Amino acid sequence: QITLKESGPTLVKPTQTLTLTCTFSGFSLNTRGVGVGWIRQPPGKALEWLAVIYWTDDKRYSPFLKSRLTITKDTSNNRVVLTLTNMDPVDTATYYCAHGPLWDPFDIWGQGTMVTVSS
Amino acid sequence: QSVLTQPASASGTPGQRVTMSCSGSTSNLGSNYVYWYQQFPGTAPTLLIYSNNQRPSGVPDRFSGSKSGTSASLAISGLQSEDEADYYCAAWDDSLNGVAFGGGTKLTVL
Numbered sequence: 387q388i389t390l391k392e393s394g395p396t397l398v399k400p401t402q403t404l405t406l407t408c409t410f411s412g413f414s415l416n417t418r419g420v421g422v423g424w425i426r427q428p429p430g431k432a433l434e435w436l437a438v439i440y441w442t443d444d445k446r447y448s449p450f451l452k453s454r455l456t457i458t459k460d461t462s463n464n465r466v467v468l469t470l471t472n473m474d475p476v477d478t479a480t481y482y483c484a485h486g487p488l489w490d491p492f493d494i495w496g497q498g499t500m501v502t503v504s505s
Numbered sequence: 506q507s508v509l510t511q512p513a514s515a516s517g518t519p520g521q522r523v524t525m526s527c528s529g530s531t532s533n534l535g536s537n538y539v540y541w542y543q544q545f546p547g548t549a550p551t552l553l554i555y556s557n558n559q560r561p562s563g564v565p566d567r568f569s570g571s572k573s574g575t576s577a578s579l580a581i582s583g584l585q586s587e588d589e590a591d592y593y594c595a596a597w598d599d600s601l602n603g604v605a606f607g608g609g610t611k612l613t614v615l
Contacts, residue, residue: 423604425604425606432507432593432606432607432608432609433542433550433593433595433606433609434606435603435604435605435606437603438603438604446602446603447603448601448603449601449602449603482549482550486604489537489597490537490538490540490555490597491538491540491555491595491596491597491604492540492552492595492604493540493552493555493561494552495549495550495551495552496549497548497549498549
């Protein structure tokens with residue numbers, strides 16, 4: 387059974403860097419064709435894809451946020467980390483990590499973690 | 506401003522069949538699979554349809570998906586009150602080099 391869980395701060399100040407960790411089980415990021423991505427959803431708004439990393443360490447980023455995003459994987463500990471620099475109140479959202487196949491959307495999602503940006 | 510276009514709302518009465526659309530372009534729906542998600546308030550999205558028309562195990566066969574060219578549809582037959590939720594379409598986008606989502610359709614069961 388595949389599960390994913392996000393962890394990180396619930397409150398960050400403007401200009402700070404957000405670091406979120408996705409801890410997963412039931413699969414390995416060493417397996418061909420497997421990826422883990424991040425998606426966010428501001429309150430009352432639509433889903434927005436942020437980044438994805440694949441078993442080859444291939445990384446793709448939303449072009450709208452590429453300069454602020456970094457995604458990395460720790461295969462040994464079944465974790466994927468996302469950093470988003472220079473946080474702004476508009477970045478307030480629920481952040482989800484999810485499992486997905488190569489070049490496709492995601493199939494299994496974590497429960498999400500709400501991050502508020504406020505001074 | 507979402508890459509894929511969905512109507513903001515849809516509605517139907519119990520037992521009815523409802524459909525909702527998802528419109529894209531050659532770089533996403535025109536060349537890649539469409540996925541559909543169901544999301545209840547305060548919860549994570551769950552996969553309803555993958556690879557255009559495939560249902561994960563546990564998803565009732567009342568839910569069906571189709572795709573033609575750069576458009577896709579989700580149909581729900583025998584509408585039930587518990588189907589009231591937000592529905593999102595998604596697809597890989599070759600120009601974005603990532604996953605494109607629709608803006609979501611809020612389904613109301615009258």
